[in-house]
Amino acid sequence: MSSSPFFGFRSGLAVLAPPDDVSPPPWMTRDPRLAAWVAPGHRLPELRRWAREEGLAHLEDSGAGAEALDPDFHDARTPRDYQWEAVRRWEAAGRRGSVVLPTGAGKSLVALLAIREQGEGALVVAPTRALVAQWFIQLADAFGGHQVGVWYGDEKDPRRVTVTTYHSAFSILERQGDRFGLLVLDEVHHLADTRDGTESTWLDPLRIAPAPHRLGLTATYPDGRDTGLEGLLGPVVYRRAIGEMADRELADFVTERRFVPLAPHETERYRRADGLYQEWMEAHGDGASSEEVWLRFMAETRRSPEARRAFHAYLERERIVHTCRGKLHEAGRILRLHPAEQAILFCGSRDAAEAVARHFAIPMVTAHTPASERRDILAGMGGGRIRALAGVRVLDEGWDVPGAKVGIILGDSSRGGRRQHAQRLGRILRRRGEEVASFYELVAADTFEFFASQKRRGALRDARSRQLGLGL
Known part of the structure; x- marks a missing residue:
């Protein structure tokens, strides 16, 4: 460590070696190993402000810094008014905070617009590798492949805009955190406090990141469990529920719950x-x-x-x-009822998804499906070559299947979780002309599933103003 006065970002820390006649900020701690004062990396913007006030701004390290993006931006979609409003609210809040929009409302376009407005290096963080691949495609299309890289597993190619997972974010931010002036955190509800009130360990990358600007995206914000999240990301700056979206923004939908009996041997x-x-x-x-x-x-x-x-x-x-004969029979009836529409069959476990896929001779997507196969399947859905698809949790978040207008719940993996139910509904709500989405919930009668169904239906309360009918 240099003995000359300086401050900057080093290995996840905001580091200060002040001149002899200057006292450090009270929130920094002396580290004898570095012969300097340190604080978590997220406090680097505060350290910069302190240095300006003390007339020491010239002492900042000339490190990598956030590199400016090329001005070219390509996206065929026309942003809707609410998407621009979300960006403006985020900017007015100091470019820190979360945007909460229903699944299918175009949160990714909000992020692309925010990155363009920021105009410098950005790190996009997603919960799964599957979503990393999807983000990479959108970012490369919008900003050019030469500006977009990935960082996870054996793939480590950081560029001006880089996509990573929450598991891998710590390593790139610790090494190269000062390359990014903006963090985009997808499905930010994963960073909620635990049930006992402690902060999530997934917040650690945010603690060491020096990026002054941060944008969280989710359809299901963890209200009441966001103490750590709000402190490191900022508050909710824009929120709209399904029921608040205008007719032109999301598809209308109908829901129906159908009870099916177990067979005598079941x-x-x-x-x-x-x-x-x-x-x-x-x-x-x-x-x-x-x-x-x-x-x-x-x-x-x-x-x-x-x-x-x-x-x-x-x-x-x-x-x-999850795999009773009555559910398979009823799901078949529903598919015959919608012969010209694409469907997603949401299952409660991988075994159930395999059974459903075999029964209907349709593809299945799980977290273990190879990326190339997953892309082919979703491309087949997008091109209309595949009529139906079975999945467990991997289809709940982030996947864009705009042609699917029928959702069939055969089971859940959250025992009545409202968040999962809302995310699954959102998968079929992307508007396409005047098509109406149909959302069916199949419940095994006289089993524990009745109570799980009652719990998850609470997710529909905010959405009912958009429903054309509500089945029993």
């Missing part, structure tokens, strides 16, 4: 498995919360044969409900 298996599972849970509840009992249950499965038998029973009843 009922017998379900009752046997459910009885074994419930017996263990009731015997070990002791008045604790359901979450505490579940954690205790998971711990016991590692050492108790009785708990392992109960866990296998739990998995068995899940399999029965």
Whole structure:
């Protein structure tokens, strides 16, 4: 470390070696290993302001810095008024904060416009590699492939605009964080505080990032669990729900819940498995919360044969409900009811998705589907060559399948989670002419799934003003 006075960004830290007659800011800590004062990297903008006030701005390291983008921008879409309004609200908030828009409302275009307005290096962070690939294509089309790179796994090619995952973001920000003046955080609800109120470890990249400007994107903001997120990203600066979107912005839709009976042999298996599972849970509840009992249950499965038998029973009843004969029969009826429309069949597990894909002879997309195969399948949907597609969670976030106007819920992976239900609805709401989207929920009667269905239907409350009807 140089003994000359300086300040700048080093390995995820804002670092200051002040002149002898200048005291450092009170929020910095002395690090004897560096013979300098340090703070988390996200405080570098504060350090710059302090240096200007002290007349020390000239001491900043001449590091990489955020490189200006080429001015060319290409996107065939015409931004809607609400997308421009979202960008303007974000700019008015100091270019920090989250934009909350329904799935299918064009959050990615808001990000592209923000990057263009910023005009300098940007890092886009997404939760999965599949979404990284999708972001790369959009960014390369908009700004030119020569300006766009990726950083994850063995692919490490950082450029002016770089796409990475939350898992890989720390490594690039620690090494080259000062290359990016803007962070774009996709599906930012993944950074919510944990249920016990502690901050998510996925916030660590934001703590070391020196980027002064930050944009979060989500359809389901974690209200009440955003303490750490708001501190490092900023507040919600723009929000619109499905029910608030104008007719020209999202498709109208209808929803219908259909109850299907289990076959006699399925009922017998379900009752046997459910009885074994419930017996263990009731015997070990002791008045604790359901979450505490579940954690205790998971711990016991590692050492108790009785708990392992109960866990296998739990998995068995899940399999029965997710792939029961009645659901497959009813899903077939729905597909025949919409012979000219593309459909997405949302499943509760990978095994269920495989069973559905085999039954209807349709493709399946999961987190384990190779990227090249996934691109071919989605291209087939986009080109109209594939009529229906089965998936678990990978289709819930970020995927653009504008031709799909039928959604069939065969099961969920969140046990009644409203966020997942809203995201799945959003997959079929991208407007295409005057087409109306149809959203079906198939529920196994007289099973635990009824209560999960009641919980997840809360996601539709804000959307009902756009519905043409609400099935029972």
